[in-house]
Amino acid sequence: MSRxxxxxxxxxxxxxxxxxxxxxxxxxxxxxxxxxxxxICNWIPKDYLMAGKGILCGGxxxxxxxxxxxxxxxxxxxxxxxxxxxxxxxxPYVTGELQIKLIKxxxxxxxxxxxxxxDLLTKNKIIVSCLVFSEGIICAQGIxxxxxxxxxxxxx
Amino acid sequence: MSRxxxxxxxxxxxxxxxxxxxxxxxxxxxxxxxxxxxxICNWIPKDYLMAGKGILCGGxxxxxxxxxxxxxxxxxxxxxxxxxxxxxxxxPYVTGELQIKLIKxxxxxxxxxxxxxxDLLTKNKIIVSCLVFSEGIICAQGIxxxxxxxxxxxxx
Numbered sequence: 001m002s003r004x005x006x007x008x009x010x011x012x013x014x015x016x017x018x019x020x021x022x023x024x025x026x027x028x029x030x031x032x033x034x035x036x037x038x039x040i041c042n043w044i045p046k047d048y049l050m051a052g053k054g055i056l057c058g059g060x061x062x063x064x065x066x067x068x069x070x071x072x073x074x075x076x077x078x079x080x081x082x083x084x085x086x087x088x089x090x091x092p093y094v095t096g097e098l099q100i101k102l103i104k105x106x107x108x109x110x111x112x113x114x115x116x117x118x119d120l121l122t123k124n125k126i127i128v129s130c131l132v133f134s135e136g137i138i139c140a141q142g143i144x145x146x147x148x149x150x151x152x153x154x155x156x
Numbered sequence: 157m158s159r160x161x162x163x164x165x166x167x168x169x170x171x172x173x174x175x176x177x178x179x180x181x182x183x184x185x186x187x188x189x190x191x192x193x194x195x196i197c198n199w200i201p202k203d204y205l206m207a208g209k210g211i212l213c214g215g216x217x218x219x220x221x222x223x224x225x226x227x228x229x230x231x232x233x234x235x236x237x238x239x240x241x242x243x244x245x246x247x248p249y250v251t252g253e254l255q256i257k258l259i260k261x262x263x264x265x266x267x268x269x270x271x272x273x274x275d276l277l278t279k280n281k282i283i284v285s286c287l288v289f290s291e292g293i294i295c296a297q298g299i300x301x302x303x304x305x306x307x308x309x310x311x312x
Contacts, residue, residue, distance in 0.1 A: 018205045018213040026204040048182040049174045057174040058226075058251050059219025066215045095214050098256040 005031040006039075006071045009086035019067030030064060032071045032116075039072035041114040045106070056106040061132060064114060065142035066098050069128035072116045073146035076128075080121055092153055093126060093146040104139040106132070112139075124148045161187040162195075162227045165242035175223030186220060188227045188272075195228035197270040201262070212262040217288060220270060221298035222254050225284035228272040229302035232284075236277055248309055249282060249302040260295040262288070268295075280304045 007020050007030070015023040020030050028049075032041045043064060051057040070093060077091040078084070106112060113133045120127040125147060132140040163171070163178050163186070171179040176186045184205075188197045199220060207213040226249060233247040234240070262268060269289045276283040281303060288296035 014208055016209065017207050019215045021206075024204060024206070048180060050177075050180070051173050052170055053172065057219070058254070059175045059215065059222045062218035062222065062254060062256075063213070063215025066218065095258055097258070098214070098218060098254075100218075100254040102251055102253070 003031075003033045004085065005033050006075045006085060007031055010074075011090050014090075017067065019063045020071055028060070028063060028067070030067055030071075030114075032068050032075070032114075034075065037117060039068065039075065039116040041068040041116075042111055043114070044111045045108045047108055050108060051105075054108050056108055056112075058100075058102050061102065061106065061140050062098065062100050062142070064112075065100060065130050065132065065140070066095055066144060068114045069116050069130050069142065069144040070095050070146055072118070073126040073128050073144070076118045076121055076126060077148075089151055092149050092151055094149050094153065095144050096125075096147040097145040098142065099144075100140060100142040102140050104134075104137060106134045106139045110135050119143070159189045160241065161189050162231045162241060163187055166230075167246050170246075173223065175219045176227055184216070184219060184223070186223055186227075186270075188224050188231070188270075190231070193273060195224065195231065195272040197224040197272075198267060199270070200267045201264045203264055206264060207261075210264050212264055212268075214256075214258050217258065217262065217296050218254065218256050218298070220268075221256060221286050221288065221296070222251055222300060224270045225272050225286050225298065225300040226251050226302055228274070229282040229284050229300070232274045232277055232282060233304075245307055248305050248307055250305050250309065251300050252281075252303040253301040254298065255300075256296060256298040258296050260290075260293060262290045262295045266291050275299070
């Protein structure tokens with residue numbers, strides 16, 4: 001089944017993020033898509049991203065949650081304007097705050113799934129919360145506050 | 157000046173963390189040390205850890221904060237028992253919660269400094285807060301709740 005992954009629609013200069021950039025060959029390259037009102041990300045851990053033996057690093061869990069939620073926020077902003085992903089102008093948001101709870105260790109041996117939903121959507125601020133599942137169990141949860149920034153924010 | 161870096165004292169099986177493991181060649185390999193009551197980490201960004209062009213990835217900032225604060229929590233637990241780092245038994249803690257505020261973009265071109273302090277220390281729970289400086293400015297802040305776990309928690 002072919003899906004519309006959010007990350008495939010962003011401007012080229014925004015495709016190098018360590019967490020979600022499709023053009024960052026050394027990055028996590030997560031992919032996010034709508035499934036009804038929720039946004040899903042399926043991802044396979046790599047061994048060098050460990051905390052201890054066999055267990056995924058907490059900072060990488062934070063990175064997955066942050067990137068999946070921020071991509072979801074931007075996709076939701078497009079949806080709120082009834083616009084297709086990839087249409088111009090791009091709607092830039094950045095993470096202002098990130099909160100994570102690490103509930104159970106996540107195995108490096110199993111794929112994980114992130115499930116995000118929009119808790120609040122205004123023009124300036126979008127709040128997205130997320131559950132992280134491994135082997136059918138909620139192992140972590142997180143929430144981000146995404147803030148609207150001017151176009152060109154990323155350009156130096 | 158030779159410093160005692162916390163990460164150099166942990167048991168060998170705990171030295172492979174992506175964020176702070178001295179033996180993870182593909183990891184961030186942060187080093188933390190006491191400077192008075194505060195714990196300092198100086199670290200140099202790498203280009204592939206970007207968010208957008210020239211700017212450090214937020215998830216990597218979260219990883220740095222988490223690992224630096226957790227290492228600081230464990231070092232503080234040793235200090236509270238008047239024990240030298242590296243003496244046995246090891247005092248294992250894991251991050252239960254992590255909160256981050258991203259205040260300003262962090263340049264990939266400059267070294268950054270993390271400054272952590274202990275806000276609460278009990279046998280079961282240690283709270284550590286942290287500021288992240290780049291080019292002399294506070295660009296991010298974070299707090300973790302570290303939870304004591306049994307010895308062997310990391311072993312599968």
